[in-house]
Amino acid sequence: MEISQSVDEVYEYKQFNLCINCVSQVSDGRNGVKERSRYQREALPGEPKCVICGRYGEYICDETDDDICSLECKQTLLCRVANKGMRAAPAPPQRLPATDECYYVRESDNNSGYQDFSSYQNELVRRKLEINVKGDVIPAPILSFSSCNLQQRLLQNIEAAGYDMPMPVQMQAIPAAMIGKSLLVSADTGSGKTASFLVPVISHCANFRLEHLPKQKKPLAMVLTPTRELCIQVEEQAKLLGKGLPFKTALVVGGDAMAGQIYRIQQGVELIVGTPGRLIDLLVKHDVELDDIMMFVLDEVDCMLQRGFRDQVMQIFRALSQPQILMFSATISQEVEKMAASMAKDIAVVSVGKPNQPNKAVKQLPIWVESKKKKQKLFDILTSKQHFMPPAVVYVGSRLGADLLSNAITVTTGIKTLSIHGEKPMKERREIMQSFLVGEVPVIVATGVLGRGVHLLGVRQVILFDMPNSIKEYVHQIGRASRLGEEGTAIVFVNEENTNLFPELVEILKSSGAAVPRELINSLSTVGSFGRGCKKRKHGC
Numbered sequence: 001m002e003i004s005q006s007v008d009e010v011y012e013y014k015q016f017n018l019c020i021n022c023v024s025q026v027s028d029g030r031n032g033v034k035e036r037s038r039y040q041r042e043a044l045p046g047e048p049k050c051v052i053c054g055r056y057g058e059y060i061c062d063e064t065d066d067d068i069c070s071l072e073c074k075q076t077l078l079c080r081v082a083n084k085g086m087r088a089a090p091a092p093p094q095r096l097p098a099t100d101e102c103y104y105v106r107e108s109d110n111n112s113g114y115q116d117f118s119s120y121q122n123e124l125v126r127r128k129l130e131i132n133v134k135g136d137v138i139p140a141p142i143l144s145f146s147s148c149n150l151q152q153r154l155l156q157n158i159e160a161a162g163y164d165m166p167m168p169v170q171m172q173a174i175p176a177a178m179i180g181k182s183l184l185v186s187a188d189t190g191s192g193k194t195a196s197f198l199v200p201v202i203s204h205c206a207n208f209r210l211e212h213l214p215k216q217k218k219p220l221a222m223v224l225t226p227t228r229e230l231c232i233q234v235e236e237q238a239k240l241l242g243k244g245l246p247f248k249t250a251l252v253v254g255g256d257a258m259a260g261q262i263y264r265i266q267q268g269v270e271l272i273v274g275t276p277g278r279l280i281d282l283l284v285k286h287d288v289e290l291d292d293i294m295m296f297v298l299d300e301v302d303c304m305l306q307r308g309f310r311d312q313v314m315q316i317f318r319a320l321s322q323p324q325i326l327m328f329s330a331t332i333s334q335e336v337e338k339m340a341a342s343m344a345k346d347i348a349v350v351s352v353g354k355p356n357q358p359n360k361a362v363k364q365l366p367i368w369v370e371s372k373k374k375k376q377k378l379f380d381i382l383t384s385k386q387h388f389m390p391p392a393v394v395y396v397g398s399r400l401g402a403d404l405l406s407n408a409i410t411v412t413t414g415i416k417t418l419s420i421h422g423e424k425p426m427k428e429r430r431e432i433m434q435s436f437l438v439g440e441v442p443v444i445v446a447t448g449v450l451g452r453g454v455h456l457l458g459v460r461q462v463i464l465f466d467m468p469n470s471i472k473e474y475v476h477q478i479g480r481a482s483r484l485g486e487e488g489t490a491i492v493f494v495n496e497e498n499t500n501l502f503p504e505l506v507e508i509l510k511s512s513g514a515a516v517p518r519e520l521i522n523s524l525s526t527v528g529s530f531g532r533g534c535k536k537r538k539h540g541c
């Protein structure tokens with residue numbers, strides 16, 4: 001079987017086991033990688049030797065580049081490396097890692113030197129899955145969760161969550177984070193970025209707790225996100241994946257009583273998930289020791305390093321003692337890349353697919369609607385059997401707008417609609433989300449609080465009533481219509497109020513193959529000359 005064929009099968013999630021076998025057979029050229037060191041022959045003069053037992057070093061350990069003879073010695077090697085502080089998770093002694101692409105195999109009888117089949121395969125996997133990497137010593141992508149030396153219980157939890165195999169972003173980000181690398185990762189909305197950081201975080205925390213028994217349990221990891229809703233979701237997922245392990249979490253968001261949050265942290269938690277504002281509040285008023293935090297995650301990093309959040313995030317970061325940093329978003333600019341590089345030495349940059357592009361699974365339907373006609377257009381859509389696909393989210397630009405529009409929808413169309421935004425109390429926001437997610441309310445009108453990160457189960461239609469004020473937010477908002485590649489639709493109202501976004505919007509619509517309204521194209525030429533005129537005047541002053 002050709003290698004490319006087997007990689008295709010991985011991508012299509014078919015015959016997964018067969019595919020893994022194919023990869024290891026190609027690697028070994030015989031019957032798979034040797035499990036035990038005693039099955040390996042002695043090294044002949046001039047041949048590479050296993051760094052652990054001295055037998056023939058038939059393989060190269062992917063994570064350390066050392067010569068090794070078998071899975072057994074790889075495991076010993078990784079444990080030694082981990083103990084020296086590289087933080088590769090030590091595997092439980094009874095379990096050998098699965099035989100897969102984690103091994104390079106050398107052609108020993110070849111006078112022309114070594115042929116590195118495995119790096120070729122890794123590159124092939126990366127190319128097929130559109131994984132791009134920048135940086136030193138980035139481990140090979142994994143093809144299964146079991147090839148990462150994760151705790152058995154964590155693997156069970158992953159399976160119970162329904163994750164049969166890693167998503168492309170997880171394939172690359174998890175092994176890289178597991179060896180302690182700081183990462184800046186971009187991948188489509190809804191592509192599985194959350195587990196890409198939670199799996200290594202949980203694995204590290206649980207290992208650390210099993211190995212160290214301090215008098216006082218201080219937090220070991222921290223995840224910051226921009227909204228309470230996203231924090232709640234991340235914490236829930238963390239609890240699910242960390243079930244049965246020495247891994248407890250604390251949610252630190254505004255709107256919930258601080259006393260409860262501080263009490264929970266004092267009881268001993270491994271992970272804090274929070275929004276920057278509330279965390280600073282808590283750190284200023286209470287004595288929370290952060291010196292054991294070794295993993296610092298910024299979800300929606302471009303938003304977190306934007307003015308507004310940046311100072312708070314940096315204040316928290318400076319209170320930590322040089323943790324590993326994991327940063328994720330679907331949209332990452334060069335400026336964010338520069339800032340990320342200044343926060344961590346030797347940061348690795350991973351991107352899956354084309355960065356900053358909308359999820360291909362979301363069909364974009366831009367409609368030119370004058371401002372005063374937007375409400376009527378929305379009512380038409382919501383009352384059309386053909387066009388309304390509940391549950392749906394309608395995005396607006398202001399809190400007041402959200403309240404007014406949700407009332408108007410209910411009154412005019414009779415469809416039960418609620419609004420959600422940052423001014424509503426936390427309890428109410430939780431209840432609104434609950435009734436939307438269980439299907440009691442088919443339409444929700446939201447501001448940016450539901451724009452990023454949150455997965456709104458069952459939502460396949462979003463309507464951008466007001467265009468957000470950047471194309472980045474546009475990518476995130478329309479991304480709510482699809483999770484894991486399921487098809488969704490984004491209806492987008494545009495008009496001359498959004499001229500500042502036209503050039504980028506047209507580019508994005510064209511590159512996604514979406515129809516571009518004639519008015520938008522016409523306005524674009526006007527925008528161009530108007531923009532240039534403004535610039536000239538400014539320079540003239």
Ligand SMILES: Nc1ncnc2c1ncn2[C@@H]1O[C@H](COP(=O)(O)OP(=O)(O)OP(=O)(O)O)[C@@H](O)[C@H]1O
Pocket residue numbers: 162163164165166167170187188189190191192193194195329330452453454455479483484
């Ligand atoms: N390996 C997997 N197999 C199956 N489902 C998965 C896997 N990994 C994650 N998921 C599910 O995919 C959905 C989307 O994942 P997630 O919320 O992490 O996306 P995301 O990339 O963070 O999106 P966004 O950019 O919108 O925040 C979630 O419901 C999650 O439970």
